[in-house]
Amino acid sequence: MAANLQVLLDHRPTAKVSPANFRVAETPVQAPGPGQVLVRHKFLSLDPYMRGRLSDAKSYAEPQEVGAVMGGGTVGIVEASNNPRFKAGDAVVGMGGWQRYALSDGRGLNVIDAKAVPIQAYLGPVGMPGVTAWYGLNKVIAPKAGETVVVSAATGAVGSVVGQLAKHAGARAVGIAGGPEKCAYAAQELGYVVCVDHKSPHFAEEMKAALPNGVDGLFENVGGEPFAQAMRRLNNFARVAVCGLIASYEGAPTGLPDMRIFLVKRFKMEGFIVSDHLSLWPEAIGELAGLVGAGRLTWRETIRDGLENAPQALVDLLHGENFGKMLIRID
Amino acid sequence: MAANLQVLLDHRPTAKVSPANFRVAETPVQAPGPGQVLVRHKFLSLDPYMRGRLSDAKSYAEPQEVGAVMGGGTVGIVEASNNPRFKAGDAVVGMGGWQRYALSDGRGLNVIDAKAVPIQAYLGPVGMPGVTAWYGLNKVIAPKAGETVVVSAATGAVGSVVGQLAKHAGARAVGIAGGPEKCAYAAQELGYVVCVDHKSPHFAEEMKAALPNGVDGLFENVGGEPFAQAMRRLNNFARVAVCGLIASYEGAPTGLPDMRIFLVKRFKMEGFIVSDHLSLWPEAIGELAGLVGAGRLTWRETIRDGLENAPQALVDLLHGENFGKMLIRID
Numbered sequence: 001m002a003a004n005l006q007v008l009l010d011h012r013p014t015a016k017v018s019p020a021n022f023r024v025a026e027t028p029v030q031a032p033g034p035g036q037v038l039v040r041h042k043f044l045s046l047d048p049y050m051r052g053r054l055s056d057a058k059s060y061a062e063p064q065e066v067g068a069v070m071g072g073g074t075v076g077i078v079e080a081s082n083n084p085r086f087k088a089g090d091a092v093v094g095m096g097g098w099q100r101y102a103l104s105d106g107r108g109l110n111v112i113d114a115k116a117v118p119i120q121a122y123l124g125p126v127g128m129p130g131v132t133a134w135y136g137l138n139k140v141i142a143p144k145a146g147e148t149v150v151v152s153a154a155t156g157a158v159g160s161v162v163g164q165l166a167k168h169a170g171a172r173a174v175g176i177a178g179g180p181e182k183c184a185y186a187a188q189e190l191g192y193v194v195c196v197d198h199k200s201p202h203f204a205e206e207m208k209a210a211l212p213n214g215v216d217g218l219f220e221n222v223g224g225e226p227f228a229q230a231m232r233r234l235n236n237f238a239r240v241a242v243c244g245l246i247a248s249y250e251g252a253p254t255g256l257p258d259m260r261i262f263l264v265k266r267f268k269m270e271g272f273i274v275s276d277h278l279s280l281w282p283e284a285i286g287e288l289a290g291l292v293g294a295g296r297l298t299w300r301e302t303i304r305d306g307l308e309n310a311p312q313a314l315v316d317l318l319h320g321e322n323f324g325k326m327l328i329r330i331d
Numbered sequence: 332m333a334a335n336l337q338v339l340l341d342h343r344p345t346a347k348v349s350p351a352n353f354r355v356a357e358t359p360v361q362a363p364g365p366g367q368v369l370v371r372h373k374f375l376s377l378d379p380y381m382r383g384r385l386s387d388a389k390s391y392a393e394p395q396e397v398g399a400v401m402g403g404g405t406v407g408i409v410e411a412s413n414n415p416r417f418k419a420g421d422a423v424v425g426m427g428g429w430q431r432y433a434l435s436d437g438r439g440l441n442v443i444d445a446k447a448v449p450i451q452a453y454l455g456p457v458g459m460p461g462v463t464a465w466y467g468l469n470k471v472i473a474p475k476a477g478e479t480v481v482v483s484a485a486t487g488a489v490g491s492v493v494g495q496l497a498k499h500a501g502a503r504a505v506g507i508a509g510g511p512e513k514c515a516y517a518a519q520e521l522g523y524v525v526c527v528d529h530k531s532p533h534f535a536e537e538m539k540a541a542l543p544n545g546v547d548g549l550f551e552n553v554g555g556e557p558f559a560q561a562m563r564r565l566n567n568f569a570r571v572a573v574c575g576l577i578a579s580y581e582g583a584p585t586g587l588p589d590m591r592i593f594l595v596k597r598f599k600m601e602g603f604i605v606s607d608h609l610s611l612w613p614e615a616i617g618e619l620a621g622l623v624g625a626g627r628l629t630w631r632e633t634i635r636d637g638l639e640n641a642p643q644a645l646v647d648l649l650h651g652e653n654f655g656k657m658l659i660r661i662d
Contacts, residue, residue: 052594059595060567223590236391237607242593253591258584259554262573262602263383264390269600271593276568 004029005307006069007098013054016250017318019311021054022070029101037081037109039092039102043303044310044328045073045123046317047157048221051249060273070098070310073128075112075119076330086111093122098310100330117292124325125161125299126288132243132274133161133219134284137169139277140241140270141217145170148213150230152176153221154186154195155300157325158243161288162219164297167191171217174210176226178320185323189298198226207233214238223247223254231256234265242271250318300324306331335360336638336661337400338429344385347581348649350642352385353401360432368412368440370423370433375638375659376404376454377645378488379552382580391604401429401641404459406443406450407661417442424453429641431661448623455656456492456630457619463574463605464492464550465615468500470608471572471601472548476501479544481561483507484552485517485526486631488656489574492619493550495628498522502548505541507557509651516654520629529557538564545569554578554585562592569598581649631655637662 003026010023032038050072053064064071074096078086083106086092091114096102112122124130136158143149149166153159154175163186166173175186175195186195194210196203207229214235220227224247234240248254261267274281291297302322304313310328317326334357341354363369381403384395395402405427409417414437417423422445427433443453455461467489474480480497484490485506494517497504506517506526517526525541527534538560545566551558555578565571579585592598605612622628633653635644641659648657 060597227590242590245590245594248589248591253589255589256587258579258586259558259573259576260579260584262600263576263604264602266391266602266604266607268602269593271595271597271599273594273597276597 002029002100003027004099004101006100007307007310008068009054009064009066009070011066012056017051017054017315019315022311024308030103032080032082032103035083035105037083037086037104037106038079039074039076039094039096039104039109040079041074041076041096041100041102041330043075043120043123044096044098044307044330045128046310046314046326046328047073047128048244048246048249048317050314051246051318071095072098073123074102075114075122076102091119093127098307100307117289120301120325120327121292121299123327124157124301125297126285126292128274129157129325130161130288131281131284133158133165134288135274135277135280136219136241136243136272137162137165137217139280140272141219141239143169143171143217146172147216148172148174148211149217149219150174150176150211150215151192151219151221152198152226152230153244153246153320154192155182155190155324156221156322157299159219159221160186160190160299160324161297163190163192164291166217168291168296172213176207176222176230182323185300189300198222204229217241219243221246224251227254231261234261234267236265236267238265238267240267240269242269246318246320301327303327303329305329333360333431334358335430335432337431338638338641339399340385340395340397340401342397343387348382348385348646350646353642355639361434363411363413363434366414366436368414368417368435368437369410370405370407370425370427370435370440371410372405372407372427372431372433372661374406374451374454375427375429375641375661376459377641377648377657377659378404378460379575379577379580379648381645382577382649402426403429404454405433406445406453407433422450424458429638431638448620451632451656451658452623452630454658455488455632456628457616457623459605460488460656461492461619462612462615464489464496465619466605466608466611467550467572467574467603468493468496468548470611471603472550472570474500474502474548477503478547479503479505479542480548480550481505481507481542481546482523482550482552483529483557483561484575484577484651485523486513486521486655487552487653488630490550490552491517491521491630491655492628494521494523495622497548499622499627503544507538507553507561513654516631520631529553535560548572550574552577555582558585562587565592565596565598567596567598569596571598571600573600573602577649577651632658634658634660636660
């Protein structure tokens with residue numbers, strides 16, 4: 001049996017996170033005790049929310065403990081089980097953390113069908129990012145046919161699903177992404193009518209041109225200038241789903257300069273965290289898996305090999321250097 | 332027949348509004364034409380939204396036309412009618428404007444029962460301010476029993492109704508008002524468990540003491556520091572109804588420094604304008620009139636005599652010098 005390779009948080013970042021904030025350890029793999037199950041991980045999910053957990057500021061999630069294995073979503077195969085819900089060979093998804101093996105009492109661990117869709121899709125379009133997209137679009141924005149929905153980080157793990165779901169709902173999906181390559185993919189593959197490059201020197205003018213009928217729904221993943229430009233074009237009775245503010249996690253805060261916009265536009269802004277809505281996950285996952293099975297939901301992955309590269313991959317994710325879902329493949 | 336005294340907008344304010352922005356005119360009263368009704372006004376309502384209409388900046392309402400009679404809510408008695416919906420002697424509520432008499436085609440004019448409640452209450456608790464309170468509390472905040480609801484401008488025409496409705500709903504209503512006299516009235520008469528004086532040098536500490544369980548609902552009428560202090564104590568899943576921002580109408584804009592609060596607290600913020608929801612007015616007015624009739628909804632008025640004093644009364648309203656509903660009694 002291989003050693004358990006683990007990545008631990010060594011110390012908290014004071015400004016920008018770097019790989020030096022982490023350290024790698026090898027520990028013996030332990031056999032499962034009574035009721036426990038041992039999972040060998042195949043993929044680790046890297047997600048923007050992880051940046052928040054590196055800080056000890058008060059937030060919705062408990063801070064990541066220093067000296068402990070970094071938390072994170074994983075898919076893998078059950079290696080040994082003393083838990084009647086699992087048997088060796090089962091494919092499972094859970095929060096196994098940044099390590100090759102995880103021991104679990106079974107809570108939060110779910111058997112998945114890795115034949116219908118690739119196993120790592122349970123960390124993407126049929127996993128947490130997909131449910132995030134589903135919840136924010138359907139439960140916060142609730143677009144009507146013909147309405148315009150703007151999605152920032154349009155090709156990311158969440159945004160790529162939002163665009164396609166919005167199109168299926170009959171809305172006019174407008175993406176915002178960084179660079180021409182991502183924008184071309186968004187428009188050609190992800191259902192966006194148009195995708196605006198926030199790195200363009202003409203970003204404001206291009207946003208104006210892309211939004212002749214204004215913005216009815218805004219699925220906000222980024223903050224900063226993309227947010228400011230979308231807000232300028234908000235229609236009356238718009239719905240803004242605040243899902244993430246990645247541009248502000250290591251940069252300047254994103255603010256709202258004048259609350260009077262709430263009176264002028266009579267709109268709703270709502271922040272949400274998908275883990276608050278666990279009762280809706282089965283419905284969401286069912287719909288998303290159905291769309292994937294029918295070939296109506298596509299996605300893209302950036303896969304890095306080796307757990308020891310997870311810290312750099314997280315840094316790259318925070319800088320938008322991923323293209324689609326950022327994953328670590330674990331040997 | 333008396334002359335029609337009118338107050339017109341003479342020129343727009345560039346900074347703070349003053350009586351010099353208005354002028355008084357006397358015109359002959361015209362007899363109603365076919366389908367028209369002539370109303371002699373008893374009371375004119377003064378409301379914070381009027382400040383927005385004095386500006387020509389884009390907003391939810393059309394700007395007040397320069398040189399025209401100022402718009403505003405009125406109650407009065409039908410003097411003569413060529414409209415089958417009205418007869419001489421009917422008490423009516425409508426948007427008659429800052430003038431002694433108004434000719435109307437009947438649109439937006441409604442007969443009221445001025446025996447059950449005083450006629451001017453149709454400009455207050457059983458009129459637009461009451462419906463505003465009802466809508467924001469019930470449709471945006473929707474408090475559960477035991478939750479804490481904070482109301483700024485707690486003794487104003489809107490806030491005074493919000494506090495009482497929140498108490499009836501089983502919530503813990505906490506008011507914010509300016510000065511000890513208003514605060515005492517809020518706590519003794521309006522259903523507030525406690526009212527915090529935003530003019531106190533210890534306002535922040537007093538807000539903390541008043542909110543041991545945080546804020547589940549915020550009915551925002553003011554902006555500025557009262558808003559900032561209430562937002563500091565927001566609970567997860569709070570609902571913020573943005574009804575007005577009177578502190579910013581002639582002062583510094585009220586901003587939100589960091590949107591991340593939406594992620595940390597997963598709350599909803601919604602701006603609303605009661606005239607967007609006309610279909611709900613009959614239900615709301617029915618409930619409010621029922622509460623008034625049962626002695627379960629009280630209010631207070633600041634009455635100034637004479638249309639020519641309406642400009643100064645509006646200025647005073649914007650500076651919080653009213654106590655309860657600000658009205659002009661028209662002779």
